[in-house]
Structure formats: structure tokens, C-alpha cells
Amino acid sequence: MKKTNQILVAGCGRLGSNLAGMLCKCGHRVTVVDRDAAAFRRLAADFSGFEVQGDATDPDVLEAAGIGRAALLAAVTENDNVNCMIAQIAARLYGLGQVYARFEDPELEYLVEGLGVHVICPAELSLQEFYRSGLLAREGAEGPLARWGEERA
Structure with a gap:
């Protein structure tokens, strides 16, 4: 399947919703995945991307969100373990070359070492x-x- 400028954002909290909005404004095709349908209310009124309700650690949900066509995935939920798992799935199972994961605990970086995952630690x-x-x-x-x-x- 041909890769596109499709970007998946896993997590629609403050960071995920703002990131998704900025990516849309930059001309990217964005799909946001969150388990909580109410989280999508955080998206700006002019958000032009797609919303997929579900658990982004589930490969079936990632398939529905279009991971096979994605060029990039950002795992930005509020849970380090979830972000780690999503990043590992994207890098290992789907061979995604650009995977970003937010970790509050920088000591967890070793869990994705060697996978090409870019770890972002707010602290x-x-x-x-x-x-x-x-x-x-x-x-x-x-x-x-x-x-x-x-x-x-």
C-alpha cells in the first residue's frame, strides 16, 4: 500500500488535539484515535481531519485509522505505557519509519531503543x-x- 502524507495521532488530550490541529493547518491528512469519544471535543472547530474512537494499542483500530497508508504516527496519550506499546506496534508490526512517542518518564526510553522511535519528554x-x-x-x-x-x- 502506498504511503501518503497521512498522520495518525494517538491520544486526543491537550497535546494530541493541539498537535492534530496544527498538522491539519500545515496541510497534512490527520486521523486522531482516542478511546474516549468525548475527547474529540478538544479538537478545534476548524479541525479538518478524521476521528476514530478506539484503543490505539489494538492493531484492528490502527488498521481502521489507516496506519497502512500513514507516513507518521505520534503516540501522545497521557500514559507512558500506552504510548510505548503504540510506538512499538507502529515500528515493529507496520514498519513505520517515523514514530514519535511522548514519555513523561525519560528512563523508559530504553523500551523503544533500536526501533527508530523518537522519544519526546516534556520534562x-x-x-x-x-x-x-x-x-x-x-x-x-x-x-x-x-x-x-x-x-x-
């Missing part, structure tokens, strides 16, 4: 941004943290 991204902003500057360096220390003295 690590936040720390990188704090570092980039200068808050986590090295001792003796300038930055907000150094100035805060001076003000407190």
Missing part, C-alpha cells in the same frame, strides 16, 4: 528551555538565577 524539553533562557546558568555566569541570588543577599 527534558522544559529543562532545555530553562537552560537556554539562562536560568540554569553555570556558577559565576550571568543570568536570571545569578541576579536573583544578588537580590536576595
Whole structure:
């Protein structure tokens, strides 16, 4: 089956609904999968993609969502174990080359090691941004943290 610009987003929480909306606005064909039909209310009114209610760890649900034609899958549910399983299914069973999984616990990354899964950890991204902003500057360096220390003295 020919791959397309179809993208599957597993999970329609805050991150999944926003990601799906942004991908649609970028011109991608998006299908969102969530076990809870009420979760689809989080999608913007102008969301032009598709909704599939079901458990994304079930290969039959992924088939119905079009994983065979998908170019990319993002597993962004609120459960690390579920995201891990979805990512493994997409990478191993379907050979999807672009698989992304959100893990709150960065120590779980080893579970998808060697599968080509891109792991995104919100806590690590936040720390990188704090570092980039200068808050986590090295001792003796300038930055907000150094100035805060001076003000407190």
C-alpha cells in the first residue's frame, strides 16, 4: 500500500488535539484515535481531519485509522505505557519509519531503543528551555538565577 502524507495521532488530550490541529493547518491528512469519544471535543472547530474512537494499542483500530497508508504516527496519550506499546506496534508490526512517542518518564526510553522511535519528554524539553533562557546558568555566569541570588543577599 502506498504511503501518503497521512498522520495518525494517538491520544486526543491537550497535546494530541493541539498537535492534530496544527498538522491539519500545515496541510497534512490527520486521523486522531482516542478511546474516549468525548475527547474529540478538544479538537478545534476548524479541525479538518478524521476521528476514530478506539484503543490505539489494538492493531484492528490502527488498521481502521489507516496506519497502512500513514507516513507518521505520534503516540501522545497521557500514559507512558500506552504510548510505548503504540510506538512499538507502529515500528515493529507496520514498519513505520517515523514514530514519535511522548514519555513523561525519560528512563523508559530504553523500551523503544533500536526501533527508530523518537522519544519526546516534556520534562527534558522544559529543562532545555530553562537552560537556554539562562536560568540554569553555570556558577559565576550571568543570568536570571545569578541576579536573583544578588537580590536576595
